[in-house]
Amino acid sequence: MKYVNEYRDEELAQNYIKKIKDIVTRHWNIMEVCGGQTHSLVKNGILDLLPNEVNMIHGPGCPVCVTPIHLIDKAIYLAEEKGVTLCSYGDMLRVPGSSRSLLDAKAQGADVRILYSPLEAVTLAQQNPEKEVVFFAVGFETTAPANAMSVVQAKQMGVKNYSILTSHVLVPPAIEAVMNDKDSLIHGFLAAGHVCTIMGVSEYGPLAEKYKIPIVVTGFEPVDLLQGIYMTVKQLESGKHVLENQYSRVVQAKGNIKAIEMINEVFNVQDRVWRGIGSIPESGYEVKDEYEAYNANIKFNVQIVEAEENKSCIAGQVLKGIKKPFECPEFGKKCKPEFPLGAPMVSSEGACAAYYHFNRATENISA
Amino acid sequence: MNPIKMQLSCPMPKMDYDRITLGHGGGGTLTNKLLEQGVFDILGNEILDTHHDGAVFQMNGMMAFSTDSFVVSPIFFPGGDIGELAVNGTVNDLAMCGAKPQYLSLSFIIEEGFLVEDFWRILCSIKDACQRAGVKIVTGDTKVVEHGKGDQIFINTSGVGIIEPKAQIRMDRVKVGDVLIVSNVVASHGIAIMSVREGLEFESDILSDTCPLNHVVKDMIDEFGDHIHLLKDPTRGGIASVLNEIVRDVNLGIHLNEKQIPIDSQVKGACEILGLDPLYVANEGVFIAIVDAKSAEDIVNQLKKNEECAHAAIIGQIVADHPRQVIMRSGIGGKRVVNMLVGEQLPRIC
Numbered sequence: 001m002k003y004v005n006e007y008r009d010e011e012l013a014q015n016y017i018k019k020i021k022d023i024v025t026r027h028w029n030i031m032e033v034c035g036g037q038t039h040s041l042v043k044n045g046i047l048d049l050l051p052n053e054v055n056m057i058h059g060p061g062c063p064v065c066v067t068p069i070h071l072i073d074k075a076i077y078l079a080e081e082k083g084v085t086l087c088s089y090g091d092m093l094r095v096p097g098s099s100r101s102l103l104d105a106k107a108q109g110a111d112v113r114i115l116y117s118p119l120e121a122v123t124l125a126q127q128n129p130e131k132e133v134v135f136f137a138v139g140f141e142t143t144a145p146a147n148a149m150s151v152v153q154a155k156q157m158g159v160k161n162y163s164i165l166t167s168h169v170l171v172p173p174a175i176e177a178v179m180n181d182k183d184s185l186i187h188g189f190l191a192a193g194h195v196c197t198i199m200g201v202s203e204y205g206p207l208a209e210k211y212k213i214p215i216v217v218t219g220f221e222p223v224d225l226l227q228g229i230y231m232t233v234k235q236l237e238s239g240k241h242v243l244e245n246q247y248s249r250v251v252q253a254k255g256n257i258k259a260i261e262m263i264n265e266v267f268n269v270q271d272r273v274w275r276g277i278g279s280i281p282e283s284g285y286e287v288k289d290e291y292e293a294y295n296a297n298i299k300f301n302v303q304i305v306e307a308e309e310n311k312s313c314i315a316g317q318v319l320k321g322i323k324k325p326f327e328c329p330e331f332g333k334k335c336k337p338e339f340p341l342g343a344p345m346v347s348s349e350g351a352c353a354a355y356y357h358f359n360r361a362t363e364n365i366s367a
Numbered sequence: 368m369n370p371i372k373m374q375l376s377c378p379m380p381k382m383d384y385d386r387i388t389l390g391h392g393g394g395g396t397l398t399n400k401l402l403e404q405g406v407f408d409i410l411g412n413e414i415l416d417t418h419h420d421g422a423v424f425q426m427n428g429m430m431a432f433s434t435d436s437f438v439v440s441p442i443f444f445p446g447g448d449i450g451e452l453a454v455n456g457t458v459n460d461l462a463m464c465g466a467k468p469q470y471l472s473l474s475f476i477i478e479e480g481f482l483v484e485d486f487w488r489i490l491c492s493i494k495d496a497c498q499r500a501g502v503k504i505v506t507g508d509t510k511v512v513e514h515g516k517g518d519q520i521f522i523n524t525s526g527v528g529i530i531e532p533k534a535q536i537r538m539d540r541v542k543v544g545d546v547l548i549v550s551n552v553v554a555s556h557g558i559a560i561m562s563v564r565e566g567l568e569f570e571s572d573i574l575s576d577t578c579p580l581n582h583v584v585k586d587m588i589d590e591f592g593d594h595i596h597l598l599k600d601p602t603r604g605g606i607a608s609v610l611n612e613i614v615r616d617v618n619l620g621i622h623l624n625e626k627q628i629p630i631d632s633q634v635k636g637a638c639e640i641l642g643l644d645p646l647y648v649a650n651e652g653v654f655i656a657i658v659d660a661k662s663a664e665d666i667v668n669q670l671k672k673n674e675e676c677a678h679a680a681i682i683g684q685i686v687a688d689h690p691r692q693v694i695m696r697s698g699i700g701g702k703r704v705v706n707m708l709v710g711e712q713l714p715r716i717c
Contacts, residue, residue: 004639010700044698044703045699045700049699357704
């Protein structure tokens, strides 16, 4: 696999670990924003290889984890009570709502389907004109273009029985929210490479300047991550705080212009509630009025009562990087992937699941 | 190359119906017609041909007995079909016990409306698989359920076999220092199925690895005898789940080395795209052998002489550290826990 194997090379990776050890002189907290990066750090055993001075803090960048509980309840309600065919990405189906997950609803007879792309949901709607098809459109900026395109395509094709239930969140406001939190201990950020592939890097320079923190746009393979961490530590050790791009083989400064146009065609920016964190101003996308016929929220006009989180779940503190998953008293005990108390234990991008699956040996949690 | 095998040697007889109806499972004339023109004609042998209520045969010695049900979707997939899978599945389960598989039962649950032509293809495929494995179908059953109450066709096979004289294959023989061998590239079956599953189709040459393993296992036991401590076939849940079952049962640890686990580059690429971990993807023609360290290299070399084990490799050891946990050295030299699969392996979303 060209352009993948090179970034999994042991010698290169070990070389970066040595370089980090050579320059680090004091303790630094670095947050990787994206859950995909958390997953890769843990799966490849990178956390154990880093020197003790470098503490990786896992950020809120797992879209499944931050999707509010009442939206999951709403999706279940649509599938069960309104008889819609509810489609989404795999991870989303297992996340618990206030009482059940979409997968539970499926087991009880609701028409719930796992798809890899919203465009498949449009095709499904076209093939089944008597059924309402709703795509549960979750994600950061990365999945927004495809979700937007599904709406545009449905309109062009005259498919009227298709709509999306959006839970789209944005990275830059999340970085601001983390930095504005009085408990924040973050010294530097690895920004999410895939988000910047779509959006470009222009939003991040001002953040680096405003909060006096280095931000390095970073990829997902082990060597990417180690290089990104090295670049961040190097800035920190030399007192710099600028935006750098480690993932330059993929990320262009202006991003993917076509994709951004597609997002702007269908979505506008709105305040969003993040599960475990709360409301963050201008931190998400919602379907524009021009496309409201494709907005499941408007089409079905369902009011769902805000539900309470499980009180023993500390997902909010984990998502803000204040606590590590294994610092939760329920981690690996009452909360496991088979019966999660909170979303970060469900998604493969979730920090708790990543620690549970790949890193339990060091924390000695019984199986 | 057409990845779905055609059995030209096995032409379908002219029948006066083209779909299976409820009557074919009713036990009357239609059932008999289907059995006589189909099952008995194709799969016949001296035991089955007695048409008795059950099979009567003689066996002497320690025996192994195993059963498995097959509900794969789609029923025809690149590299095989549900019929071949049903034979190989039970044959391999018996081989993992150190047995020589001999007699199989075969039961169908067919959904009303199933194409007779497809049923015929499956029967022909079962016949071929039996010949390849050297086993006989000696008893069976056919039921038909209403349309919508099944999914085309489900198959159950059970089988018996005599334990090979030199076989000493038991969980309690696994000890610290033993070496783990995987018999071939992993994850091919699961990815072959995914590549043709509705909504996920992608173009590839990936074929299922389904095959009978009894012949290579017999040769291995004949040559290395009690140096083979344990055999397991990592089907559903992939090698990760099987290795976790082993460490839990023996209360020891397993150390794996990611770089040594053989995987086809196309399969690896497909796993990357689909967000699947190949350690958790199903295999149907692969086994894990836990063997005495002294013979490990020789066993790998012997296995490699067989086409179905061309990529056999040593992938790890049994260790006393971290009992009940499988720990893998990652490709870059880090460490990670390899857990049992939780639920279905679901694709990640970004």
